[in-house]
Amino acid sequence: MKIKINKFKVKSLNIDHLKDLAIDPSHWFDCGTCEYKLYAYISTFFNDTTILDVGTRTGGSALALSYNESNHVISYDLEEHGASNIKKDNVVWKIQxxxxxxxxxxxxxxxxxxDVDPHDGVQESEMFKFLEEMGWKGILILDDITNIWPSIKKLWNDFDYxxxxxxEVGHFSGTGIVSFGGIHELSWEIE
Ligand SMILES: C[S@@+](CC[C@H](N)C(=O)[O-])C[C@H]1O[C@@H](n2cnc3c(N)ncnc32)[C@H](O)[C@@H]1O
Structure with missing residues (x-):
């Protein structure tokens, strides 16, 4: 599939109904600062699919990824930070x-x-290896790919996919999308 990111469409997406469900709506800034509009937009490229949100914390990324309600989001954390109290039909919270x-x-x-702490690249590289071993192919969204998090930046730079x-339309700390397994084409859509 060709996945073309249209900056205008990301910026103009209305995700207020998701923000209203959030525990910490004051953290839902506009795109370029906060990644949630972008995540919601990426969810529109697929229908009737499963989306994994790895690193729930208070549930913002999971809510954003649940924008396209035909999809099913499973959000994982090792600790409960309150997100399990959020009720949304197409999101399931798991502590594991x-x-x-x-x-x-x-x-x-x-x-x-x-998007898992402590952002030292250790868990992330193990997760990528696991996904390779599972033969998974799809869109990997990786948070924190700029100099603020050098270990994640290195992992990002090392991807051959x-x-x-x-x-620019994601998180100020850096947002990257990877065609993991190489089955999708990624580009900007020229407006
Ligand atoms: C930066 S926060 C995630 C932020 C969240 N995506 C959001 O939109 O607000 C990182 C989270 O990763 C969790 N975490 C750490 N290791 C994990 C793992 N192996 N699997 C799932 N979550 C993990 C931490 O407990 C923490 O809540």
């Missing part, structure tokens, strides 16, 4: 590492977002 979730069918997962730095 996604790699131990034996219910997953990787052929039905189109998007995986990874097609990738697109979408920080």
């Amino acid at each position: 590492d996604f790699r131990n979730d034996n219910t997953l069918d990787y052929s039905k997962i189109s998007i995986i977002m990874i 097609p990738k697109l730095d979408v920080t």
Whole structure:
């Protein structure tokens, strides 16, 4: 699939109904500062798919990824930070590492977002290796790819798959999308 990111469409997306469900709506800044409009936009490229949100904290990224209600979001954290109290029909909250979730069918997962502490690249590189071993192919969204987090930046730079730095409409700390497994084409859509 050709995934073309249209900056204007990201900027003009209305995600207020998701912000209204958030525990910390004051953190939902506009795109370029906060990544949530971009995540919501990326969810519109797929229908009836499963999306993994790895690193829930208070649930913002999961809510954003749930924008397209035909999709099913599973959000994972190792600790409860209150997100499980948020009720949204197409989001399930799990306190576990996604790699131990034996219910997953990787052929039905189109998007995986990874944003886990402590951002030292250790867990992230193990997760990428796991996904390679599972033969997973899809859109990987990676948060924190700028100099603020050098270990994540290095992992980002080391990807051989097609990738697109979408920080301009994502998170100020850097947002990248990777065609993990190489099945999708990624580009900006010229307005
Ligand atoms: C930066 S926060 C995530 C922010 C969240 N995506 C948002 O939109 O606000 C990182 C989270 O990763 C969680 N975490 C750390 N290791 C994890 C793992 N192996 N699996 C899932 N979550 C993990 C931490 O408990 C923490 O809540």
